[in-house]
Amino acid sequence: MSDVLVIGAGPSGLVAATYLAQAGAKVTVLEASAAAGGVCATRVPVGAYAASAGPQALSALDPRVIKDLKLTRFGLSFANRDLPLTLLGDGQTLTLTRDVHECQRSLAVTSEKDAARYPAFRRSHFAFARAMRALWWDDGTIDAKTRSHLHRLQVTPASLLIESTFESDAARGAFAFDALATNPAAPGSALVLAWQAAQEMCGLQGAFAVPVGGPAALVDALTAAATAAGVELRLNSEVARLDLDGEAVRGATLTSGEMVEGRTILSSLTRKKTLLEFLPPGAAGFATARRIEQPAKVGEAKLVLALNTCPTTFARPARYVIGDKLENASLAYAEARAGKIPSDLFLETIVLEAGEVPGVVLSVRIRPVPVTPTDGWNIATGRLVQTAVRLLEQHAPKLAGAVQGLGFVPPESRDALCLADMASPWAARILTPVRGLYLCGAAAEPVPCMSGRAGRIAAAMVASHLKKATP
Amino acid sequence: MSLHASPFHARAAEANRLNAWENRGGFTLAADYGSVEEEAIAARFGAVLADVSWHWRVELSGEQAPAFVARLFTRDAAALGLGAAIEVLWLTDGGAVRGQGTVIRIAMNRFLLAAAAADAEWIENAARLYGVAVTNRTHSAGVLALIGPASGKILKAAGLVDNLPPLSFRTTVWRGLNVSLLRAGLGFEIGCSTDDALIVWDRLRAAGRSYALLPAGQAALDILETESGVLRPVRDYAPACEGFAAMPTPQSLGLSALVDRAHLFNGRAGVLAAGPDMRLAGILLDGDTPRPGAPLLNGSEPAGRTLASRFSPALRQTIAFAVVPETMPDGLLTAGGSAGRLIGLPFLPIPAATETAGPSVEVLMRAAGYLEPGNGD
Numbered sequence: 001m002s003d004v005l006v007i008g009a010g011p012s013g014l015v016a017a018t019y020l021a022q023a024g025a026k027v028t029v030l031e032a033s034a035a036a037g038g039v040c041a042t043r044v045p046v047g048a049y050a051a052s053a054g055p056q057a058l059s060a061l062d063p064r065v066i067k068d069l070k071l072t073r074f075g076l077s078f079a080n081r082d083l084p085l086t087l088l089g090d091g092q093t094l095t096l097t098r099d100v101h102e103c104q105r106s107l108a109v110t111s112e113k114d115a116a117r118y119p120a121f122r123r124s125h126f127a128f129a130r131a132m133r134a135l136w137w138d139d140g141t142i143d144a145k146t147r148s149h150l151h152r153l154q155v156t157p158a159s160l161l162i163e164s165t166f167e168s169d170a171a172r173g174a175f176a177f178d179a180l181a182t183n184p185a186a187p188g189s190a191l192v193l194a195w196q197a198a199q200e201m202c203g204l205q206g207a208f209a210v211p212v213g214g215p216a217a218l219v220d221a222l223t224a225a226a227t228a229a230g231v232e233l234r235l236n237s238e239v240a241r242l243d244l245d246g247e248a249v250r251g252a253t254l255t256s257g258e259m260v261e262g263r264t265i266l267s268s269l270t271r272k273k274t275l276l277e278f279l280p281p282g283a284a285g286f287a288t289a290r291r292i293e294q295p296a297k298v299g300e301a302k303l304v305l306a307l308n309t310c311p312t313t314f315a316r317p318a319r320y321v322i323g324d325k326l327e328n329a330s331l332a333y334a335e336a337r338a339g340k341i342p343s344d345l346f347l348e349t350i351v352l353e354a355g356e357v358p359g360v361v362l363s364v365r366i367r368p369v370p371v372t373p374t375d376g377w378n379i380a381t382g383r384l385v386q387t388a389v390r391l392l393e394q395h396a397p398k399l400a401g402a403v404q405g406l407g408f409v410p411p412e413s414r415d416a417l418c419l420a421d422m423a424s425p426w427a428a429r430i431l432t433p434v435r436g437l438y439l440c441g442a443a444a445e446p447v448p449c450m451s452g453r454a455g456r457i458a459a460a461m462v463a464s465h466l467k468k469a470t471p
Numbered sequence: 472m473s474l475h476a477s478p479f480h481a482r483a484a485e486a487n488r489l490n491a492w493e494n495r496g497g498f499t500l501a502a503d504y505g506s507v508e509e510e511a512i513a514a515r516f517g518a519v520l521a522d523v524s525w526h527w528r529v530e531l532s533g534e535q536a537p538a539f540v541a542r543l544f545t546r547d548a549a550a551l552g553l554g555a556a557i558e559v560l561w562l563t564d565g566g567a568v569r570g571q572g573t574v575i576r577i578a579m580n581r582f583l584l585a586a587a588a589a590d591a592e593w594i595e596n597a598a599r600l601y602g603v604a605v606t607n608r609t610h611s612a613g614v615l616a617l618i619g620p621a622s623g624k625i626l627k628a629a630g631l632v633d634n635l636p637p638l639s640f641r642t643t644v645w646r647g648l649n650v651s652l653l654r655a656g657l658g659f660e661i662g663c664s665t666d667d668a669l670i671v672w673d674r675l676r677a678a679g680r681s682y683a684l685l686p687a688g689q690a691a692l693d694i695l696e697t698e699s700g701v702l703r704p705v706r707d708y709a710p711a712c713e714g715f716a717a718m719p720t721p722q723s724l725g726l727s728a729l730v731d732r733a734h735l736f737n738g739r740a741g742v743l744a745a746g747p748d749m750r751l752a753g754i755l756l757d758g759d760t761p762r763p764g765a766p767l768l769n770g771s772e773p774a775g776r777t778l779a780s781r782f783s784p785a786l787r788q789t790i791a792f793a794v795v796p797e798t799m800p801d802g803l804l805t806a807g808g809s810a811g812r813l814i815g816l817p818f819l820p821i822p823a824a825t826e827t828a829g830p831s832v833e834v835l836m837r838a839a840g841y842l843e844p845g846n847g848d
Binding site for chain 1: 593715
């Protein structure tokens with residue numbers, strides 16, 4: 001019998017499993033599909049090419065996970081360590097890079113005042129975000145001043161923060177996409193912007209990095225690390241339910257009918273799936289069930305376009321953001337929440353070098369979109385893709401004619417983001433009402449994302465509990 | 472909130488000499504029919520008839536109803552036999568008391584919950600997890616409480632059962648009317664359809680004429696319940712509203728007797744992790760009614776707190792519920808500046824009880840100056 005079962009071999013599950021195995025536990029990972037990696041392993045056919053359904057640029061991967069699990073030794077490397085953000089606005093382009101002076105020069109084209117204010121804004125924004133790392137990166141505490149600012153930002157719309165700093169639509173629009181968060185369930189909170197700024201890639205705060213080989217390369221590195229640590233990876237082992245012994249977990253029953261014993265289980269799946277669908281009714285508590293039964297209604301879709309040539313608009317490596325004003329995000333969010341494809345969409349486009357055929361692949365993230373459109377995705381896909389392509393074409397003429405193939409990834413079902421969770425300690429998100437059952441995936445993160453941090457911290461908690469339980 | 476007339480309103484209006492009304496659970500009800508004291512005392516010596524149609528009553532039905540009630544309530548209602556009843560609490564996820572009531576098993580997969588305070592949203596949301604239907608029966612029935620030592624004789628005289636054991640329920644056809652009988656709380660509860668309500672009232676009044684049966688208002692009912700040590704949510708303490716609240720725990724209210732710690736129920740972890748057990752006790756006070764939550768002092772040492780209090784006509788004294796440490800002995804205390812004496816509950820035995828565990832009513836009444844020496848011997 002394993003000491004620990006981990007449900008889901010996505011990046012978070014693999015991180016948790018590897019840490020626990022390194023701590024000396026016997027760990028088995030139960031993965032429903034035929035390959036590890038979760039969304040990163042899902043392949044989307046785009047003509048003759050197959051793109052990953054996962055994020056092409058990573059912005060939140062925990063530096064400690066990379067270091068502790070020696071992911072670079074297991075093959076993780078980055079093609080681009082710090083993608084600049086380029087806003088494609090109405091007749092104007094604004095590029096924000098790591099270089100503050102370069103940013104000022106770009107901002108000065110539309111507003112001298114914005115250019116003058118940018119350095120102070122970035123300094124204070126990044127300083128607060130760094131102070132929040134004690135809470136968002138570790139199981140630590142923050143000082144009273146930071147907490148006071150945290151509570152103020154929780155109830156401050158991002159639009160207010162940005163509008164009070166910048167006057168040009170270009171500068172305001174540049175922040176719109178990130179303000180909608182990884183999971184835009186709470187649109188426009190300034191705290192979400194701060195959370196994004198607290199992240200780090202390749203030692204650079206607020207950076208977006210592109211791994212060589214795409215998100216699948218991260219999975220390959222994590223799988224290699226897990227295997228080296230002695231983790232048993234069981235593929236095609238879909239969990240049907242969790243079995244309880246009183247108020248404690250005692251194992252998992254697979255859809256095949258096999259019962260896998262385990263007194264400690266970490267789930268990298270959603271809170272709803274873990275606590276409502278896997279457990280008997282009421283086992284997680286009635287108030288908990290009420291809180292989590294409604295998944296996020298709004299999410300992010302992904303469009304992958306295979307092109308025969310790269311439009312000149314996207315010639316330089318960057319995160320190309322197309323979107324309307326930030327204040328329109330609230331209206332777009334409301335439309336998406338009602339099951340409609342919003343009239344104002346926010347796009348982030350990254351150019352991938354696919355190889356010989358096709359020459360260029362555009363990976364486009366689209367926010368906000370309904371998780372379950374009223375018409376169903378069969379009908380809504382066409383409308384969303386047409387709108388997105390039309391938006392892209394406004395900035396990259398004749399793009400539609402260059403498309404050789406396309407793939408579409410609808411939003412995945414996620415737990416609704418609760419802003420209060422962003423101020424909670426990790427234990428509040430990782431521990432569950434069932435003894436021995438922990439969450440270690442996106443559901444346990446302050447903002448759902450692919451950081452591996454929840455896996456690392458959950459593993460530390462479990463290891464500590466196991467140590468206490470050992471006579 | 473609009474007010475509803477009770478199914479017995481026409482009869483209550485005829486009897487309500489002082490036109491004293493009050494609102495409970497959205498119903499317009501007689502506060503008293505002329506004299507609160509007279510009605511409360513009548514229940515000690517004869518019998519009174521009180522309208523409890525306002526109590527929230529919901530039926531929980533479905534294949535998973537036994538599993539649902541087992542998880543919802545602090546005692547295993549799924550283990551009840553048909554027609555049996557049990558007093559229960561239901562708790563938040565954090566182990567705080569949300570509600571208190573009586574559960575009756577009316578069929579294998581049907582349970583009836585009767586409570587003095589509604590908690591519809593919580594129970595409906597929880598029932599949905601089990602696919603259990605929650606049907607509100609509050610407005611489809613009239614219910615009368617028959618309280619007092621003569622209540623059994625009145626039921627017999629009326630042609631209804633006279634041998635219903637405590638905490639049991641049955642339905643019967645009473646001279647052409649479908650009625651239900653529950654023996655719980657202070658006495659018997661007779662339920663009927665709203666259409667039959669006035670006939671049932673008239674028949675019971677007629678059967679009780681030889682026993683000086685009086686109608687009693689809600690004020691007298693409150694006094695009787697307090698004297699009998701029956702704690703009610705909302706009236707006597709503030710239940711938790713938020714789903715994760717941790718207070719008040721059953722222990723902090725002295726309601727541990729309504730919790731089976733070995734049973735798996737919602738909020739159990741919170742109960743097990745909560746502080747030490749407290750004891751629900753009574754205080755006989757010399758002064759005015761203290762405010763709810765007033766600290767109790769044993770000399771200068773804190774010794775618990777009061778809950779609700781009211782004047783007892785039978786004891787001619789202010790009485791209050793108190794929550795004190797389990798090990799706190801009975802004795803002299805002060806509450807809100809008034810001197811008092813801590814005693815075990817009930818202050819007086821339940822009026823319907825034929826055999827009392829507490830002090831005899833006559834002894835207490837005589838001590839309070841209601842009975843002259845030799846009177847009633």
